[in-house]
Amino acid sequence: MSPWRLAARRFARNRPALTGAVLVAALVLAALLAPLLTADPLAQPDPVRLQNQPPSAAHLLGTDPYSRDILSRTLHGARVSLVVGIGAALLAVTLGAGVGLTAGLAGRRTDQLLMRGVDVALSLPRIVLLLAVFAVWEEAPAAAVVLLIAVTGWFQTSRIVRASVLSLREADFVAAARALGTTGAGIVRRHLLPHIAAPVIVSASLDVGNIILLEAGLSYLGLGVRPPTPTWGNMIMDGKDVLFSAPWVALAPGLALVLTVVAFNLAGDGLRDALDPRAAA
Amino acid sequence: MTATPLVEVRDLVTHFTHRVGLFGTRREVVQAVNGVSLDVAARETLGLVGESGCGKTTLGRTILRLVARTSGEVRFDGQDVFALDLAALRRMRRRMQIIFQDPDGSLNPRLSIGRAVREGIEVHRLARGAEADGRVEALLAEVGLPAGSAARYPHEFSGGQRQRACIARALAVEPEFIVCDEPVSALDVSVQAQVLNLLLDLQARRGLSYLFISHDLAVVRHVAPRVAVMYLGRIVEHGPSDGIYQRPLHPYTQALLTAVPVPDPKTKRARVVLAGDPPSPVNPPGGCPFHPRCQHPGKNESCRTVRPELRELAPGHQVACHLADR
Amino acid sequence: MSGPAPARPPLLEVHDLTVNFSGSDGVARAVDGVDLTVEEGETVGLVGESGCGKSVTALAILRLVEPPGHIAHGSSVRLGGRDLLALGAKEIRAVRGNHVALVFQEPLSALNPVLRIGNQIAEAIRAHEAVTRGTARWRAVEMLTAVGIPDAKRRASAYAHQLSGGMRQRVLLAMALACRPQLLLADEPTTALDVTIQAEILELLDGLQRKLGMAVLLITHNLGIVAERTRRVYVMYAGQIVEEAATEQLFAAPAHPYTEGLLAAIPRLDERRDRLQAIPGQVPPATAWPEGCRFHPRCPHAWAKCGTEMPPLLEVTPGHRARCWLVKEPERRKK
Numbered sequence: 001m002s003p004w005r006l007a008a009r010r011f012a013r014n015r016p017a018l019t020g021a022v023l024v025a026a027l028v029l030a031a032l033l034a035p036l037l038t039a040d041p042l043a044q045p046d047p048v049r050l051q052n053q054p055p056s057a058a059h060l061l062g063t064d065p066y067s068r069d070i071l072s073r074t075l076h077g078a079r080v081s082l083v084v085g086i087g088a089a090l091l092a093v094t095l096g097a098g099v100g101l102t103a104g105l106a107g108r109r110t111d112q113l114l115m116r117g118v119d120v121a122l123s124l125p126r127i128v129l130l131l132a133v134f135a136v137w138e139e140a141p142a143a144a145v146v147l148l149i150a151v152t153g154w155f156q157t158s159r160i161v162r163a164s165v166l167s168l169r170e171a172d173f174v175a176a177a178r179a180l181g182t183t184g185a186g187i188v189r190r191h192l193l194p195h196i197a198a199p200v201i202v203s204a205s206l207d208v209g210n211i212i213l214l215e216a217g218l219s220y221l222g223l224g225v226r227p228p229t230p231t232w233g234n235m236i237m238d239g240k241d242v243l244f245s246a247p248w249v250a251l252a253p254g255l256a257l258v259l260t261v262v263a264f265n266l267a268g269d270g271l272r273d274a275l276d277p278r279a280a281a
Numbered sequence: 282m283t284a285t286p287l288v289e290v291r292d293l294v295t296h297f298t299h300r301v302g303l304f305g306t307r308r309e310v311v312q313a314v315n316g317v318s319l320d321v322a323a324r325e326t327l328g329l330v331g332e333s334g335c336g337k338t339t340l341g342r343t344i345l346r347l348v349a350r351t352s353g354e355v356r357f358d359g360q361d362v363f364a365l366d367l368a369a370l371r372r373m374r375r376r377m378q379i380i381f382q383d384p385d386g387s388l389n390p391r392l393s394i395g396r397a398v399r400e401g402i403e404v405h406r407l408a409r410g411a412e413a414d415g416r417v418e419a420l421l422a423e424v425g426l427p428a429g430s431a432a433r434y435p436h437e438f439s440g441g442q443r444q445r446a447c448i449a450r451a452l453a454v455e456p457e458f459i460v461c462d463e464p465v466s467a468l469d470v471s472v473q474a475q476v477l478n479l480l481l482d483l484q485a486r487r488g489l490s491y492l493f494i495s496h497d498l499a500v501v502r503h504v505a506p507r508v509a510v511m512y513l514g515r516i517v518e519h520g521p522s523d524g525i526y527q528r529p530l531h532p533y534t535q536a537l538l539t540a541v542p543v544p545d546p547k548t549k550r551a552r553v554v555l556a557g558d559p560p561s562p563v564n565p566p567g568g569c570p571f572h573p574r575c576q577h578p579g580k581n582e583s584c585r586t587v588r589p590e591l592r593e594l595a596p597g598h599q600v601a602c603h604l605a606d607r
Numbered sequence: 608m609s610g611p612a613p614a615r616p617p618l619l620e621v622h623d624l625t626v627n628f629s630g631s632d633g634v635a636r637a638v639d640g641v642d643l644t645v646e647e648g649e650t651v652g653l654v655g656e657s658g659c660g661k662s663v664t665a666l667a668i669l670r671l672v673e674p675p676g677h678i679a680h681g682s683s684v685r686l687g688g689r690d691l692l693a694l695g696a697k698e699i700r701a702v703r704g705n706h707v708a709l710v711f712q713e714p715l716s717a718l719n720p721v722l723r724i725g726n727q728i729a730e731a732i733r734a735h736e737a738v739t740r741g742t743a744r745w746r747a748v749e750m751l752t753a754v755g756i757p758d759a760k761r762r763a764s765a766y767a768h769q770l771s772g773g774m775r776q777r778v779l780l781a782m783a784l785a786c787r788p789q790l791l792l793a794d795e796p797t798t799a800l801d802v803t804i805q806a807e808i809l810e811l812l813d814g815l816q817r818k819l820g821m822a823v824l825l826i827t828h829n830l831g832i833v834a835e836r837t838r839r840v841y842v843m844y845a846g847q848i849v850e851e852a853a854t855e856q857l858f859a860a861p862a863h864p865y866t867e868g869l870l871a872a873i874p875r876l877d878e879r880r881d882r883l884q885a886i887p888g889q890v891p892p893a894t895a896w897p898e899g900c901r902f903h904p905r906c907p908h909a910w911a912k913c914g915t916e917m918p919p920l921l922e923v924t925p926g927h928r929a930r931c932w933l934v935k936e937p938e939r940r941k942k
Contacts (some may be wrong), residue, residue, distance in 0.1 A: 005390075173387050175342070178375075181374035194389075195389075195391065439889045468873050469656035471869060471885060472889070474873075478885055481882070497874075500874050502875075520852055542806075542834065542835045543832070543875070543877055544830040544834045544875070545858060545877070547858075558771040558774070
């Protein structure tokens with residue numbers, strides 16, 4: 001059986017990981033179908049009489065201080081969280097893998113240059129940097145948030161990839177491929193990429209949760225994707241002032257956030273265990 | 282020996298530079314191969330014996346230009362291997378192959394055995410589609426793997442079977458010369474015999490030449506009619522194996538031979554036990570590289586100062602020792 | 608009982624030792640009903656190929672088998688008459704290193720990389736004997752000298768990675784022998800070493816054994832080492848002892864086809880063979896030992912009975928036993 005199928009089988013046997021994966025799938029589905037399932041998240045039916053309503057048949061999760069439907073806002077907020085989380089993680093991993101591969105395959109000079117650059121980048125305070133950028137760039141679209149989070153988040157991945165490339169370069173099967181006359185590109189495609197795919201996938205999946213939290217933190221501070229577009233961060237912000245009189249306002253997005261992060265982390269841990277080359281068949 | 286040997290190695294030197302120290306500022310030169318000359322004729326096996334760190338693996342890889350040489354020459358069928366451009370080198374690779382010690386590490390765990398064997402066929406466009414599949418099947422059958430192995434993955438095979446798969450991969454490009462780098466050292470005795478027999482059969486059937494590298498003197502004796510003994514990057518003795526095994530001339534070869542435990546409780550032999558470990562190839566001793574460990578009673582000043590060259594003391598039997606004929 | 612007074616019990620007496628490993632593919636019976644004895648001061652060989660259970664046997668003697676492996680009920684390991692399997696955790700620790708010591712194949716991983724080797728040996732001594740730090744340290748240097756480490760006093764403050772493979776194996780021996788054990792379990796002690804270094808270490812082991820009067824169970828795949836270094840030998844295959852004999856007897860007249868096969872399969876220095884006699888097939892996995900005699904699928908002499916009935920260890924001559932039906936029905940042997 002191929003190693004990928006073995007990994008899939010190990011993953012399927014891992015109950016917490018499977019739970020995480022099912023939750024992630026459900027979240028993605030709910031976010032996709034949000035416009036069909038719920039009302040307009042921006043509608044303010046009656047800002048005076050319908051504000052901070054507790055859960056009811058009309059508003060399953062209640063309403064917020066502007067009388068907007070919390071269920072609808074939570075589901076629409078999931079779209080921002082998931083797009084930013086998954087998008088930025090994928091982009092970051094691609095960047096990191098590219099730089100790591102280049103560093104691992106290029107000569108000593110390029111390698112040194114890239115890795116010293118990464119050392120410097122890792123010493124920059126990411127949050128402060130993001131705060132500063134979005135404080136200035138007030139109308140930043142979601143795509144910009146994705147891009148900036150990704151650009152500041154690929155450094156670790158590049159190190160992981162570089163380290164695996166350096167050890168793979170010494171592997172006998174790579175020497176055998178060279179002896180067969182396989183070209184450099186052929187060796188990367190056939191022998192290196194399939195090997196670095198596993199650690200990269202794991203690192204990406206574990207990153208998604210962190211990025212979602214980061215984005216929520218930014219939008220809680222009113223940065224990045226801005227109101228009135230619903231994000232879990234700015235929804236929690238909306239609920240902050242009525243935390244005791246109308247706890248459901250902050251509770252719904254807060255729980256959604258926790259659930260999402262836990263789901264991604266469970267799935268990520270499961271992937272790591274399943275793809276671990278040392279794991280037995 | 283034939284007029285032109287298939288592989289000619291002349292004064293080959295391979296040094297590696299390591300950066301050491303806290304900031305990688307100090308350079309250390311590992312003198313892995315230090316002036317080796319040898320020939321391998323068509324359809325012949327040359328055994329290359331030595332202990333770990335003697336440079337035998339590096340020598341094998343330098344001959345195939347998998348490692349850069351420092352100086353010296355390798356000619357394959359008359360062509361200078363180090364003068365070839367990349368395209369010509371790639372064509373040349375079809376004719377010379379390598380098998381490694383560790384059948385675990387030399388197969389990509391994420392490729393099926395069939396795809397591993399196909400790699401060379403695809404690279405050199407020897408066949409396509411169903412024809413390539415047929416070739417892979419035939420190769421796997423030739424090395425004695427069960428039908429249906431092509432779709433399976435390395436972890437599903439035993440060590441001996443994986444080594445068979447590696448042999449099939451090397452054979453796929455129809456080479457004339459194979460560097461066998463400790464091909465049976467990782468295998469159990471009963472399986473080792475199977476693989477050795479296979480290598481001998483393939484040689485007879487396909488007319489292959491082998492450079493058979495091993496630390497196991499008994500294995501080498503079994504496969505190679507001619508043997509070279511390597512110590513600290515140099516050939517110290519070289520000749521027909523009957524001569525070397527029955528009348529070893531170099532004190533190192535003598536120690537090596539008597540150190541091998543013989544599976545017969547009735548033989549009790551005088552053993553030359555060496556003292557200490559082999560010196561580091563970073564700064565090999567001056568004079569004869571073996572002199573610090575040499576137990577020869579006649580060891581003298583010239584052993585410490587003058588490096589002995591290979592001299593022919595019997596027909597085809599050369600030794601690099603000042604004292605060998607005393 | 609009549610005749611001479613009953614002999615003292617053997618130093619080590621292993622009876623019906625069974626070790627199971629439970630995994631996702633089912634239970635692997637890695638060691639299955641092993642009986643072996645080692646007399647005081649004797650060197651006994653335990654020979655077999657990888658996966659035959661020889662290393663697990665050594666670990667089980669000291670109860671060092673890690674889960675998912677466990678020693679089955681009914682197994683017994685007696686050291687000087689005392690049942691090691693019945694001891695409490697503290698008591699078995701007192702046996703390990705003190706009465707029975709273990710040396711592994713890979714000396715680097717058996718040494719702590721962040722401790723100076725002298726301190727490591729001193730610690731091993733202090734774990735079993737109430738001696739001062741200074742005394743332990745002094746004895747450590749003495750041990751290092753005894754195992755032939757030049758300039759032992761200075762080398763005692765080296766770390767494992769600063770030593771060569773041969774030196775590390777010497778350090779490991781020094782550590783194992785520091786408390787003068789009665790029995791040394793040496794598991795492939797020279798397999799990772801070059802032949803010239805291997806010869807040095809084996810000579811050293813011989814000398815130390817004579818000096819300390821200890822017994823050695825030498826576990827190896829190398830029949831040459833068995834021939835040169837042991838008096839008696841057990842051959843293991845697929846978790847079982849398949850043959851037991853005095854070493855000379857085993858090499859002169861092997862009774863089990865597996866032993867014969869092994870002897871025929873090794874290339875020899877002293878004679879040139881045109882073709883090696885390989886044993887066909889592979890060692891079966893421990894989760895699926897064959898029915899009947901476990902060697903029958905690879906055996907040139909096997910007949911129907913071999914596929915269904917597992918032979919017991921049958922006596923060939925006194926002291927020589929083989930787990931093979933040929934002992935009873937020699938006429939079945941094919942030429």
